[in-house]
Amino acid sequence: MTRQTFLPTPVTARPGEPYVRVRDLERDLAERVDGEVRFDAGTRGAYSTDGSNYRQVPLGVVVPRTVEAAVRAVAVCREHRAPVTSRGGGTSLAGQTCNVAVIIDWSKYCHRLVSVDAEAGTCVVEPGIVLDVLNRRLAETGLEFGPRPSTHSQCTLGGMIGNNSCGSTAQAYGKTAGNVSRLEILTYDGTRMWVGPTDERQYARFLEGGGRRAEIYRALHDIVDAHAEEIRRRFPDIPRRVSGYNLDELLPGGAFNLARALVGSEGTLAVVLRAELCLVPVPKAESLVILGYHDIAAAADAVPRIAAHRPLQLEGVDDKLIGFERRLGMHPEALGRLPEGGGWLMVSFPGDSQRKADKRARALTDALEGTEHAPHVAFFDKEKVEKGLWEVRESGLGATARVPGMRETWEGWEDSAVPPERLGGYLRDLLRLLDEFDYGDAALYGHFGQGCVHTRIPFDLVTADGIAAFGAFLDRAADLVVAYGGSLSGEHGDGQSRGQLLPKMFGPEVMEAFEQVKAVFDPGNRMNPGKIVAPNGVGENLRLGADWTPADPPVTFGYPGDEGSFQRAVMRCCGLAGDFGFTAGHLRVSMACAEHELLPALRAASPETLVLADGFSCRTQIEQSGVGRQALHLAEILAAAQRGASPGAYPERQILRRPGRPQTLDGRR
Numbered sequence: 001m002t003r004q005t006f007l008p009t010p011v012t013a014r015p016g017e018p019y020v021r022v023r024d025l026e027r028d029l030a031e032r033v034d035g036e037v038r039f040d041a042g043t044r045g046a047y048s049t050d051g052s053n054y055r056q057v058p059l060g061v062v063v064p065r066t067v068e069a070a071v072r073a074v075a076v077c078r079e080h081r082a083p084v085t086s087r088g089g090g091t092s093l094a095g096q097t098c099n100v101a102v103i104i105d106w107s108k109y110c111h112r113l114v115s116v117d118a119e120a121g122t123c124v125v126e127p128g129i130v131l132d133v134l135n136r137r138l139a140e141t142g143l144e145f146g147p148r149p150s151t152h153s154q155c156t157l158g159g160m161i162g163n164n165s166c167g168s169t170a171q172a173y174g175k176t177a178g179n180v181s182r183l184e185i186l187t188y189d190g191t192r193m194w195v196g197p198t199d200e201r202q203y204a205r206f207l208e209g210g211g212r213r214a215e216i217y218r219a220l221h222d223i224v225d226a227h228a229e230e231i232r233r234r235f236p237d238i239p240r241r242v243s244g245y246n247l248d249e250l251l252p253g254g255a256f257n258l259a260r261a262l263v264g265s266e267g268t269l270a271v272v273l274r275a276e277l278c279l280v281p282v283p284k285a286e287s288l289v290i291l292g293y294h295d296i297a298a299a300a301d302a303v304p305r306i307a308a309h310r311p312l313q314l315e316g317v318d319d320k321l322i323g324f325e326r327r328l329g330m331h332p333e334a335l336g337r338l339p340e341g342g343g344w345l346m347v348s349f350p351g352d353s354q355r356k357a358d359k360r361a362r363a364l365t366d367a368l369e370g371t372e373h374a375p376h377v378a379f380f381d382k383e384k385v386e387k388g389l390w391e392v393r394e395s396g397l398g399a400t401a402r403v404p405g406m407r408e409t410w411e412g413w414e415d416s417a418v419p420p421e422r423l424g425g426y427l428r429d430l431l432r433l434l435d436e437f438d439y440g441d442a443a444l445y446g447h448f449g450q451g452c453v454h455t456r457i458p459f460d461l462v463t464a465d466g467i468a469a470f471g472a473f474l475d476r477a478a479d480l481v482v483a484y485g486g487s488l489s490g491e492h493g494d495g496q497s498r499g500q501l502l503p504k505m506f507g508p509e510v511m512e513a514f515e516q517v518k519a520v521f522d523p524g525n526r527m528n529p530g531k532i533v534a535p536n537g538v539g540e541n542l543r544l545g546a547d548w549t550p551a552d553p554p555v556t557f558g559y560p561g562d563e564g565s566f567q568r569a570v571m572r573c574c575g576l577a578g579d580f581g582f583t584a585g586h587l588r589v590s591m592a593c594a595e596h597e598l599l600p601a602l603r604a605a606s607p608e609t610l611v612l613a614d615g616f617s618c619r620t621q622i623e624q625s626g627v628g629r630q631a632l633h634l635a636e637i638l639a640a641a642q643r644g645a646s647p648g649a650y651p652e653r654q655i656l657r658r659p660g661r662p663q664t665l666d667g668r669r
């Protein structure tokens with residue numbers, strides 16, 4: 001007898017303003033959660049953005065001291081029907097880390113390396129651990145976590161799992177999804193369980209056991225069964241399909257891997273409490289070859305031939321990016337080492353010894369000689385030199401964001417991906433499209449070996465016409481990438497930037513499957529609402545927007561790096577938390593930088609001076625400096641003014657409601 005299936009009603013509604021009694025919520029969280037409960041204006045302001053174009057002011061922030069405390073925080077939110085958004089380093093570029101919700105910040109306390117099984121090549125971590133910290137702690141095992149985003153010094157494993165992060169080494173190791181073994185998750189209704197690959201016997205056992213686990217497993221099974229054909233047809237078989245939920249991990253005939261299906265769900269389905277990760281051996285040696293081509297599209301044409309040599313990394317950079325770095329005075333020594341060309345591929349090979357790594361690199365350059373893809377070649381096998389050259393590529397985003405005398409550039413179409421063998425054609429068409437919209441000064445670079453292209457585009461996000469053009473460009477670019485059999489996001493996730501465009505890529509049936517999956521985990525749409533499913537529009541919640549009216553106050557500093565503009569300097573800050581600046585050893589560097597201008601000015605300031613800083617790093621830097629001042633967020637000053645406060649000397653002492661002083665890993669408080 002065939003079993004009848006009941007598919008859940010898809011979550012399609014846009015989230016309304018949450019009806020939450022915020023003061024009662026704050027009180028209950030403070031009473032019942034072991035952690036910092038911060039509902040003050042400054043904290044809410046600081047957490048209102050991530051690395052994206054978007055801004056949503058949260059209801060409040062909880063910084064739990066333990067995973068158990070975070071579980072309690074979710075329970076309290078559930079009682080108040082408050083939405084929940086998880087946050088690690090906050091480095092996301094698509095708006096998936098800001099929301100009108102209670103933000104749970106995992107990065108400050110929940111960063112334990114719980115266990116390591118070197119023999120099995122696995123470890124268990126809490127979600128707030130930063131990738132570089134994890135890899136340093138694993139150093140003595142000779143193992144590391146394979147995927148490495150450029151933000152490796154700041155991004156947390158929870159955030160990498162949330163976004164299905166990649167980076168340059170994904171060329172060899174794949175996306176985060178492929179490197180996760182099991183996850184301990186918590187759903188909004190309080191169901192807590194470890195999930196991973198599930199064979200038929202285990203699946204039958206889960207169903208027999210009944211309860212919420214059985215309900216979730218059965219519903220997912222039925223949804224994917226009902227839509228299997230369309231999922232197979234619509235999911236592009238490319239290395240960098242990051243958009244959408246990973247329903248391909250649940251297809252009949254596969255491993256029914258719920259952990260991997262949840263990777264990339266951007267906190268919209270469940271909270272990750274702990275993760276069991278698969279580790280890879282740290283390469284003992286590496287060689288780097290840089291190949292120069294006539295232009296970036298010609299470099300892309302050579303990718304399939306080079307990828308066949310199975311490099312560790314295969315990255316592309318164009319002449320615009322290199323030109324911007326020269327103008328900014330960045331990496332002069334490394335730039336001087338580039339071979340001739342107008343578009344470059346950086347290819348690295350691992351090896352058990354330097355000789356073996358060099359041999360693989362030489363085999364590649366020999367194989368390219370005399371072909372239509374013969375490049376200008378530079379070869380490197382000294383670690384320090386290679387590191388300098390990789391910085392040229394890793395600082396791509398920073399170098400293209402703000403070039404003196406040029407328009408500011410923004411994310412929004414910053415990580416599309418196509419089949420690597422079609423990359424050259426895609427780049428030529430993308431360049432034409434950029435020109436058509438007068439965005440032609442955008443640089444192109446990225447993880448070319450996997451067909452993933454980064455760019456920052458000079459969108460005008462401060463006039464109605466500019467914002468309309470931004471939307472029109474995204475529409476056309478999405479059509480283009482879909483025509484190439486690609487993915488809207490090849491690395492950074494959908495969030496708000498791409499949520500609205502997903503139907504172009506997946507079509508109505510797969511979209512319905514996503515909405516049904518959302519309904520299985522979170523029928524009330526309380527987990528990071530407005531992202532991926534039932535998404536906010538690409539033109540909503542912009543940090544700037546047509547009504548953006550920046551002030552032009554009298555200022556003390558000259559802002560020479562920003563053409564004397566206070567406003568341009570302010571816009572440098574995108575509110576990234578990083579790992580709170582608590583990395584051991586970073587304090588000394590931070591203080592040395594601050595001594596150039598900031599700290600002398602703070603010491604000279606009268607006690608009545610308002611010290612204003614919106615971003616985490618600046619606020620933390622000032623608090624840690626020992627000058628006896630704390631910075632206020634603009635929102636705190638406005639809130640105090642609204643209350644009619646007249647603060648007098650040391651205004652922060654009257655205004656601040658933030659608990660305690662920050663902690664550093666260097667042991668100072």
Ligand SMILES: Cc1cc2nc3c(=O)[nH]c(=O)nc-3n(C[C@H](O)[C@H](O)[C@H](O)COP(=O)(O)OP(=O)(O)OC[C@H]3O[C@@H](n4cnc5c(N)ncnc54)[C@H](O)[C@@H]3O)c2cc1C
Nearest residue numbers: 088089090091092149150155156158159162166266267272
């Ligand atoms: C300059 C720059 C360069 C970048 N380069 C790369 C790159 O090379 N490769 C790459 O892949 N990305 C890159 N990114 C994007 C970003 O850094 C990565 O996606 C990173 O892994 C995000 O980590 P995070 O800790 O900052 O996550 P966050 O931004 O804090 O969170 C990311 C998502 O995960 C969710 N989340 C966080 N913790 C949990 C949890 N415990 N449970 C459930 N959900 C959770 C959040 O809600 C959010 O949706 C770059 C970003 C910047 C600004």
